[in-house]
Every structure is written in structure tokens, then in C-alpha cells.
Amino acid sequence: MLVILAYVLIGFGLGKRCFDVFGHDSGDMAAFDHMMWHSSHGRLFHCSVMLYDEHTKPVSMLALHSSYFWVFLMPVYALFPGMTTLLFLQSLALGLAAIPMYLIVRWAFQNEWAAVFFSTAFLLLPPVISQHVNQVEEPSFLPVFLLYVFLFFLQRRFGAFLLMALVSCLNRENAPLAVAMFGVWALFEKRDWKWVVAPIALGALYFGLVTFWAIPYFREGQPWKVSQQFGHLGAGPAEIVTNFFRKPELALNQIFNFDTGQYLTLLLQPMGWLLPLTHFAAMVALPDLAANILSSNNALRVIPWHYNLITSSSLFVALVLSLRKVDAMLQNRGKQKVGVALIGGGAVALALAHWPLWFQPQFYQKLPYHDTLVRALAAVPPDKSVMTPVRLTGHVARRESFSALGIVERRPKYAALFEYVVLDANDRRYLPVVTPELFGKFYKNPSYQLVFAENNVFVFRRVGDAPDWSYFPPE
Numbered sequence: 001m002l003v004i005l006a007y008v009l010i011g012f013g014l015g016k017r018c019f020d021v022f023g024h025d026s027g028d029m030a031a032f033d034h035m036m037w038h039s040s041h042g043r044l045f046h047c048s049v050m051l052y053d054e055h056t057k058p059v060s061m062l063a064l065h066s067s068y069f070w071v072f073l074m075p076v077y078a079l080f081p082g083m084t085t086l087l088f089l090q091s092l093a094l095g096l097a098a099i100p101m102y103l104i105v106r107w108a109f110q111n112e113w114a115a116v117f118f119s120t121a122f123l124l125l126p127p128v129i130s131q132h133v134n135q136v137e138e139p140s141f142l143p144v145f146l147l148y149v150f151l152f153f154l155q156r157r158f159g160a161f162l163l164m165a166l167v168s169c170l171n172r173e174n175a176p177l178a179v180a181m182f183g184v185w186a187l188f189e190k191r192d193w194k195w196v197v198a199p200i201a202l203g204a205l206y207f208g209l210v211t212f213w214a215i216p217y218f219r220e221g222q223p224w225k226v227s228q229q230f231g232h233l234g235a236g237p238a239e240i241v242t243n244f245f246r247k248p249e250l251a252l253n254q255i256f257n258f259d260t261g262q263y264l265t266l267l268l269q270p271m272g273w274l275l276p277l278t279h280f281a282a283m284v285a286l287p288d289l290a291a292n293i294l295s296s297n298n299a300l301r302v303i304p305w306h307y308n309l310i311t312s313s314s315l316f317v318a319l320v321l322s323l324r325k326v327d328a329m330l331q332n333r334g335k336q337k338v339g340v341a342l343i344g345g346g347a348v349a350l351a352l353a354h355w356p357l358w359f360q361p362q363f364y365q366k367l368p369y370h371d372t373l374v375r376a377l378a379a380v381p382p383d384k385s386v387m388t389p390v391r392l393t394g395h396v397a398r399r400e401s402f403s404a405l406g407i408v409e410r411r412p413k414y415a416a417l418f419e420y421v422v423l424d425a426n427d428r429r430y431l432p433v434v435t436p437e438l439f440g441k442f443y444k445n446p447s448y449q450l451v452f453a454e455n456n457v458f459v460f461r462r463v464g465d466a467p468d469w470s471y472f473p474p475e
Helices: 002-020 027-040 070-079 083-096 098-109 112-123 126-132 143-155 158-169 175-188 193-219 237-246 249-255 258-271 280-294 309-328 333-352 370-378 436-443
Strands: 386-388 402-404 420-424 448-454 457-462
Touching: 002 083, 002 098, 002 112, 002 126, 027 070, 027 083, 027 402, 070 083, 083 098, 083 126, 083 143, 098 112, 098 143, 098 309, 112 126, 112 309, 112 333, 126 258, 126 309, 143 158, 143 175, 143 309, 158 175, 158 193, 175 193, 175 280, 175 309, 237 249, 249 280, 258 280, 258 309, 258 333, 280 309, 309 333, 370 420, 370 448, 370 457, 420 436, 436 448, 436 457
Parallel strands: 386 402, 386 420
Antiparallel strands: 420 457, 448 457
16 A cells, blocks of 8 residues: 555656646646536536537537546545646546556465565556656546456456446446457356356447447537548448458558557567467457557557556556466466566566656756746636647636637637637747747737736737627638
8 A cells, every 4th residue: 555655646746746837738638627627617528628620619528538437526626626636636546556456466376475566567557657747638547447347357256347347438438348358358268158248248339329329419510530540441430341351451551560560569568578468368458459550640659648558457467367377387386476576576677667758857847937937827817718828728727718829820710719818939849839920910919918928928818898608700
């Protein structure tokens, strides 16, 4: 428990520090803070942010991902609203994942020290530990439940297995596909029919329900960018499947390239390369692994981002179970226990050695003009709508409407509704860069008044009536 406590507090401290010093893009975490703020005011899952460039109006966050599990966190957020709460809850969920992993390892080896070392190694895997300092994202809350699915599957506790499988499905629309793979695993193990049929039926039905009914319902006719990431393989699920046989080069070109090779290397290397792939448990990772590789979105293959929690959790369990098979071949019981504990210690060292994949010191250092940014944000009244650079959006999300600055170019008529605009001419990392032309759109515009100017940071207030957020002008 001390390991978990230290892990949660240090992870939360790093995430909070990064956020407080405007360390990096806070766009995603702003959207979730905004959604939770609206939900605490009676508008469940509401989001006023244009989720995609192609959207013509804001839609529910459930139009993006079927993440119903947020409902369980809403009472906590209502009591302690703010980004600090979300960051802490995320770190807590990541740390608690060590408990089911500890129980899985102890079940596998009957060795307390091995359980401690391997569960610690799991927490230190780059796809896992990076989530403390990435952004607030739904998948960070999944491993603790998914690992209990693994535990109860191994212990053959059918009722508990189904309960945790259902809870896991509530995280995102891809989780049911991982749940379904437990049925395939059970089939290979020749288990009783209920272990085969139940997870496949639950995963398939839930995935179909949210993908083909719930998400389209909440989209209200707006495009779903997730499905567009596979457009290069075909114009829909049926055509994609057909093209696997008629035009296999479409998938093969995506699989056999440098980007995929680098992704698989960085994912598997902290877990002993190919060793996890020698156990049936690795099949649980296959749907997400296939989606990440075949997607045209390179972000899914970035290890420190939030797209590899299912893959890393499943593959690490597969690693443990693969070592269990090796362990069973050892004849000397005393050496067996010592050997397993030593391998666990090696797993910790191997995971720690990959710290450069997720820890970037510059994210925790104050910007030279940090205090100026704080004063600029204070110049924006909390009840007014505002546009800011993505580095700052997480600090203005608890209000009726906000947006990142990028909509000025993409949706100028919609951008004109916002009452305040914050420009940071120092920032050259995130788009849009403040150019003389962009600055002039507000400085030379009689509809805006400059109310703050310091160290190349500017705040403009729009002159005129309050915006009508019930109408979104066509561009």
C-alpha cells in the first residue's frame, strides 16, 4: 500500500505541477472539466466546445466517446469542482490498478515479493505512468477494472467476471471488444460454454449498441471522426472487411512500415519483447492493437498518450502468465521463488529505464512570463465566454462557453461570439502562432477593446451585446 500511496501522490504532484505552470496543451482536459462543470449544473455530458472542425454546432461529449463511467465521478466533482479533482482521481485510478495486478501475480506464482515487484513494474510502464502527466482522459480509469476482469477470469469467478466486464465496457466504445476477446481465450482453453458465449455476447452487443445507435443519436447528424480514421481502408465496415481480401495491400502497407515497427518496439520492449505474445491473454490486446496500427491517426501510436492502456494492461498480464509457464518447468521450488522475484525486480528496472518516453523536464518548469499569464487569465471574468491558446484552455473551462484559439481561422463567425480573447505572442509551440495578422484581427477591429497587455500577452474584450449561444452562424 505504501508503494501505491507514493505512486499516487508523486504522479498527482507531477500532473498538477505540469498543469499549474502551463506545461503543455490542456485542450482535452479542458473539455472534460467543462463537461463535468456542466453536468454538476444539471446538463449531463454537455459540452459547448466544437469537438471537430467539421461540426456545425456543439454536441454532447457522448457523441465523441461512449464514456458513461463519468457518472460515477460526478458526485465527487460536484463536491470538489475543478481540474485538481480530475487530476487526483486519475492518479488514484492508475495507482489502484496495482491491486488487481498484485493479486494476479500472487495467484500465478504464490510469491508475495514477485507480486510486489511485478505490480510496481506495471505502474511504471510508459503507457501507464505517462497518464499522470499527459492529460485527463477516459482510458486512464480503465486498467483498474480491466485487470479485475483478468483476475476473476483466471480465478473462474463468473459473476464477478461479468460485473467487472460490464463496468469496463462503460469506459469507452473500444473496451467491449477487449471484453469479447475473453470469450475467444476461453474457447482456446476449452472452458465451459458460458465462459465463451457470455463475454462475446456482452462485448458484441454493447459495442453494437453504442457504436451504431448511441453515438449516432448524440451526434445529431454531426460527423464522427473516429470512424474517419479508417477511411483509407474502405468506405465502411463492410468494405473494409472486403478490402482485407480484395486489396490486402491497403492494410499491409499500414502494418509493414517504420512507424508501426517503432510503435511495436517501444510498446513491447519494456515487457520483454515477444514474451507476452506467447500466452492467450495477449488476445485481449488485439482489437486495440489492430486499431492503433491500422488507423491513419499517428496519435494512436504515441506511447505516452492515452491510446495504449488496454494493450499495455493485457500484454503485461500475458507476460506474467507466460513466465508462469516457464516457472512451472523449474524443478527446484526454492530457486523457483527466488527466480521469479528476481525477474520481477528486473521488470521494475526495465520499466524505469524507459522514463525518457514520458518524462520531459521542460513540462514542469515555469515559463519566463508565467506570472503574466496568471494575470491575463485573472482579467477574464469567470462568467464570460473566452477563447485562449490550447496551453491555457484547461484554466478557463468552468464556464458556459470557451474555445481554443484555432477557431478564429476555421470558424470566424462562431469565434466572433466570444466575449474575451487571450493571445500569447510568446508561444511558438502550439498553433495558431500569433502573427501580426492574427493580432490585427482584434487590435484593429472596433468590436474589440484591449484590456490587458504585458510581456506580449494580450486580452481583448468584445464590445456589444451578450452572445446568443442558441444560434451558431453558418460559415
